Amino acid sequence: MSDTLKDELRQIITEVTEVEDIPEDTPFADLGIDSMMAIEIVADVEKNYDVTISEDELAELINLKAVHDKVKEKLGEAG
Numbered sequence: 413m414s415d416t417l418k419d420e421l422r423q424i425i426t427e428v429t430e431v432e433d434i435p436e437d438t439p440f441a442d443l444g445i446d447s448m449m450a451i452e453i454v455a456d457v458e459k460n461y462d463v464t465i466s467e468d469e470l471a472e473l474i475n476l477k478a479v480h481d482k483v484k485e486k487l488g489e490a491g
Contacts, residue, residue: 421479424460428452436476457483 422434431443440450450473454465457479463486465473473479 418480422476424456425453428456434476439474461487
């Protein structure tokens with residue numbers, strides 16, 4: 413996982429959830445991150461990276477690694 417992108421995404425998630433030290437493979441549900449927080453995280457990611465994540469894709473974003481992989485995929489499509 414790209415350190416810079418991973419760190420930026422971790423920071424976005426931390427700002428929304430106030431959960432520190434987000435492990436990349438731990439499910440968001442295990443960290444107390446609910447669906448409303450997930451929607452806010454996605455909105456911030458879309459804004460910061462100028463990508464669009466559909467509602468169907470939102471369900472796939474279960475942990476930091478999944479968010480990273482999806483953003484990386486979207487940035488590759490844009491490039």
